[in-house]
Amino acid sequence: MHQTNESDIAGASEAILVTGATGNVGHAVVEALLSAGRTVRAAGRDRDAVSKMFGDRVETVSLDFTDPSTWTAAFSGVRQMFLLRPPQLGKPKKQMLPALEFAREQGVEQIVFLSLQGAEKNKVVPHAALESWLRTSGISWTFVRASFFHQNLSTTHLTDIRDRNELVVPAGRGATAFVDAEDVGAVAAAVLLDPHTYSNKALTVTGDEAITYERIAQILTAELGRPIRYAQPGAIRYALHARRRLVMPWGMVFVTLAIYTTARLRMAAGLTQSVRDVLGRDPISFAQFAHRKRGLLTPQSDLGHLPS
Template sequence: MKILVTGASGNVGSYVVKELLNMDEIVVAGGTKTQKLINKFGSKVEAVLFDFTDETTFDNALKDVDRVFLMRPPHLGKPEDLYPFIDAMKRHNIKLVSFLSLMGVENNTIPPHHKIEKYIEKMDISYAHVRPGFFMQNISGVHSVEIREKDEIFIPAGKSKTSFIDAKDIGLSVATLLHEHVKYKNTAHTITGPHALDYYQVAETLSKVTGRKITYTKPGFLKYRRYYINKRGLDKTYVNVTVALYFMTRMGTAKDVTNEFYKLTGKKPQTLEEFARDNLQSFVK
């Protein structure tokens, strides 16, 4: 049988695909742009049209599939947006769904991930929730613009600490859960990097790696929201979700460090300094 990977061209999804192929699994890569998937993975995967907002794409994407990696697209801010596909997974008798959730979400009802987890469980679909810390790729991705252009980290996290994890490590964790689906049936895994850092420490690390003085500006929520919507032109729903996540971070929900990644994979998670050196081009002017 096959494994459907949603969001297969994204940060985590692409690593999930890569690791599953290393495990000799048959992978169906789902996305709204199949040519992009073909260009990325070639003949190694079966590229299928899949769109959470188009129920006519569900059955074909789930054909001969018995396991699913489920990732909520950032632009879909309502948990209900994923319910029709979860219903479809139930109809197709999926053996295990690994949902990319969020660290601490089991005790926090604000992010959409909480209700999505609960709906999967309510539908009695076997699950292996993955609850990672914040992605290191957030720093090298959406937040890298201010780092490159202004030597600033513009994130409303206050003095809070975050146990950042590399999406590559998340991908390996997810692939392990899907590959050993019987062993990990109805489980949840909080995976983090090896250290909890505040953004002053992140700035110090990036300064060390880039050879430039990087400063953490510690903006407030409203200033951050206005800037990312009006200046950066990012989708309002996406920005609102990030504001909620950084609010959670200020409450201390992102600071815990676990050894769950090592328990799953037998490997040590990447440090932020190692990640920054591997992705130096993201921070170079």
């Protein structure tokens, strides 16, 4: 569990930059840092959206990794940052590394990077290229390698579950180690608050259980009071569904396909104790998440008929 000490990289008055601040993980990082009394510079492509979410509790700044005109305001005067790869940026060497090199020149000394479980073995995913650069950057790095987020089911796959009563992923019967974005954000914040303990380390962050998508559908069925079917499309059918029905950009289609293929090949079930080790508490379970999000996953017309 985090304990602040005098050897921390930055003083409590120095702002910590959080990229992707309006996302599920970024939001959790910001809130955890604010709760610890730290000053936060919250960044997103839409500065107004950041301001709307956090008000005057943070410094708000616009950041586009592909637009150098936004870099100075984002990176100047900060030594620590939480880095999230925007999902639409599938070519990090071209689309992100120039900005990170600029950040290093501006004096950024520590980067906590939201990576992916197994990124060290899966060179196809964009996270691998960013990890490789960070290892040789001279910056103190920590990789927070998250397993599959609970929240992907309430964002990416929301319309399938809410409007079509189905879960369409090509994961076969393989189990997946799920994790809650709240837990991942809390771990990332703890690393920023105690940088020396976690310097140049990789933390794989999972929940307590690896479960199949068939079991996910059963939990959702019980929680939502209506049958949720688990469809198991092949790669081509999934890709077309993701593109046409879920309106994913092609880059995200291929990244998610790679992730689900890993599950289908029984390679996504590894569990760790990182949440307990870093935070000193149990991770949030999928059943707890489903209960918390039941209103969001229920059609508006059915909200009054949820099971008690």
